[in-house]
Amino acid sequence: MIAQRPPGAAPAIQGVAESLPLEDKSVDATMGVFTMQHWDDVDRGLAELLRVTRDRVVLFTLDLDVTAEMWLCRDYLPEIVEHDRGTFPTIAHLEATLPNPRVEAISAPGDCTDGFCVALWSRPEAHLDPGVRRSSSIWHLLPDPVVEPALDRLRRDLESGDWDRRYGPLRTQASLDVGLRLVTAELGWKSLRTTTPRKWTALTPGGFGSAARPMCLPCWRSGGSRRLGPPGPTRSRRFVSCSIAIRTLCFSPSWAKRSSGR
Numbered sequence: 001m002i003a004q005r006p007p008g009a010a011p012a013i014q015g016v017a018e019s020l021p022l023e024d025k026s027v028d029a030t031m032g033v034f035t036m037q038h039w040d041d042v043d044r045g046l047a048e049l050l051r052v053t054r055d056r057v058v059l060f061t062l063d064l065d066v067t068a069e070m071w072l073c074r075d076y077l078p079e080i081v082e083h084d085r086g087t088f089p090t091i092a093h094l095e096a097t098l099p100n101p102r103v104e105a106i107s108a109p110g111d112c113t114d115g116f117c118v119a120l121w122s123r124p125e126a127h128l129d130p131g132v133r134r135s136s137s138i139w140h141l142l143p144d145p146v147v148e149p150a151l152d153r154l155r156r157d158l159e160s161g162d163w164d165r166r167y168g169p170l171r172t173q174a175s176l177d178v179g180l181r182l183v184t185a186e187l188g189w190k191s192l193r194t195t196t197p198r199k200w201t202a203l204t205p206g207g208f209g210s211a212a213r214p215m216c217l218p219c220w221r222s223g224g225s226r227r228l229g230p231p232g233p234t235r236s237r238r239f240v241s242c243s244i245a246i247r248t249l250c251f252s253p254s255w256a257k258r259s260s261g262r
């Protein structure tokens with residue numbers, strides 16, 4: 001995979017999640033796509049992400065309670081979710097472990113170009129293709145005596161039309177929530193917008209200045225940047241002191257604790 005990367009792509013470094021070969025707080029953001037279920041120690045991997053990341057951690061994963069309702073997992077192979085419950089962290093666990101977590105549901109498009117198992121929710125015949133199954137780890141993890149009877153039943157239901165009688169409308173549906181979830185943790189100053197919405201709103205458009213150029217209350221009251229005069233040493237000094245005031249205010253632990261209600 002590394003050899004296939006285009007020239008000029010960001011450097012690739014090989015390592016394991018439980019011991020990332022990166023210095024503390026050395027990257028702005030980290031992202032993991034469908035990988036936590038393969039880690040030996042999820043909590044250690046998450047701790048590593050928090051150690052090396054300055055601003056944002058993004059994880060693409062599954063909410064198995066939702067995935068369990070997808071027709072393949074519910075009616076043909078409940079063993080898929082039974083297996084995955086032992087390897088995927090729950091969304092609740094991620095929310096409890098990561099700071100300032102945000103969870104977004106991502107619908108899988110019916111014509112998703114990545115053929116991972118649950119992305120094929122509108123193309124049941126694809127599961128009967130050994131080439132398609134080879135590219136998805138779950139088919140390697142479940143034993144043949146479990147997989148073969150389920151696939152035989154799916155084949156028969158497709159031939160008899162039973163599958164289409166039950167799930168036919170899915171074939172033309174644009175997208176479906178099969179449990180894909182984007183979990184984001186904010187570690188830097190942006191976290192204040194999620195933990196302290198009421199006060200931080202005052203620093204966003206409509207409040208004291210803007211997110212791009214926040215102002216402290218005294219600056220806002222005095223007319224903000226419009227009253228700072230032409231660019232020059234005075235203006236820079238005043239803006240710098242304004243920024244410092246905001247940072248001090250925002251990062252003061254007691255203020256943050258009070259504002260987040262914790």
Ligand SMILES: C[S@@+](CC[C@H](N)C(=O)[O-])C[C@H]1O[C@@H](n2cnc3c(N)ncnc32)[C@H](O)[C@@H]1O
Nearest residue numbers: 015016017018032033034035036038039040137
């Ligand atoms: C489902 S693939 C996802 C690949 C990639 N994230 C993508 O979007 O194409 C899961 C990957 O996790 C890797 N993996 C397994 N255990 C790992 C670990 N402990 N640390 C880091 N990666 C691991 C596997 O080698 C595999 O490439």
